[in-house]
Amino acid sequence: MYTDPRTAQLMIIGIQLAGTHGAHPGAWRMPQADPNGYADIDTAVRHAQVADRGGLQFIFVPDRPLLDADLSQGPPRFQMEPMLLLTAIARATERIGLVPSMSTSLTEPYTLARQLKALDVISHGRAGWNAIATNDPAAFANYGKSMPPRLEKYERLHETIPIVQALWGSWEYEAGAPDKNGRFADPAHVRPVELQGQHVGARGPLPIPPSEQGQPVIVQAGGGGLGLQAAAMYADVIVGMATSIEDGQAYRKAIHQAVTQAGRDPKTVKLVMFVTFSLGDTVREALDRRRELDARVDERPRMAELGALLGTRIDPSRFDAPLPAGLLDADSSPSPDPRAARARRLAREGWSPRDVIAHGALDHTPGLAGTPADAADFLQRYVDAGAADGFILSLDAHEDGLPAFVDKVLPLLRERGRFGAADDEPTLRERLGGPAQYGLRPRQFGN
């Protein structure tokens, strides 16, 4: 794919570290995976070092403070604890950004501000914060609470984020650097914030000086409605879930509008999308690798799910052969599921049901099973269509999938001038190309 380097847009690429093995539920069973990897910091650090070596801009750690896995089938889906994990990773990596997910619903602003800014200082300006209005009743139950109505959760978020930012800025740059012959810092520039809302408050100041990037970058999942409005107000990076390029373009429009309404410049807010890849030197090799993963999970519910997308029941005798055209044509009311069109196209092309699934047809994120060049082309198409500024990789199995992406896809993107120009920038904010911010932004909450 040829792109004019004068107009080519560089892309941001981060990686999701959920659990340790990868996004595929069969990943922990693969021969090269350590089944204890979930609780093994060395495994997580090793993956982080591969991502850092490749120049990926950040590690995104999703989180729900609850147990949401069937432990008879596999490990918990989320890390033991994102802040501790990323602190260990900070000490074992050099450049990569560190973005933990932390709840505005369950954590007090002072704790959020303190832990996140400490991570930012410890990592020399590489921290971000995925700020989440938690929506799991089971997570609230873990804090002895019941889930409040949605509006109230967002009221609390709108109090929490500005208080956190104000606390971050409460040790002002003007406090100066320690002078052994004079004073340590100017106390007149380390000031209380004195903010109290309906739900949360903090006096401050926070006894942590600015990091190399000032304070952590804010990342938020946009969702829709109240979530999008909140992301438009605070986020430097908005994380989206698009099912197609068209979907991404529509989402970008919605963000543009919401960010403008919030009085900010849409060009300063980056949109990153989740993508999923299974890589091989040929498409067949990529599919076979994915099928090894698929073979390690219960196939029946997945075939039933595929059948629902295709509008037909798939008999086990047909799992490995192309579905007859008659079966596919028989469906007169196509599934409204956004994955259905792709599943039907793949089945019509003659791929067997097992291969259709191996293509990632059941994944909720866009992506493909294919060669490194296919993956690079795919990413470029999204960026060139204005559907994303970048991506969060959700790889099926990290043990081999992450080195494959770093060693085979990234060099292609670099060669094409689409990735890596800000490699030398030391902080996450600079590597994302975001504007400076310390404390609250002007116009934010009467500041």
Ligand SMILES: Cc1cc2nc3c(=O)[nH]c(=O)nc-3n(C[C@H](O)[C@H](O)[C@H](O)COP(=O)(O)O)c2cc1C
């Ligand atoms: C791309 C994406 C990533 C998300 N990551 C997390 C996560 O790591 N932890 C979490 O609790 N919620 C996560 N969410 C959920 C949202 O933060 C939010 O709770 C959800 O969109 C619905 O909330 P609401 O219906 O109350 O607005 C994510 C949502 C999206 C779209």
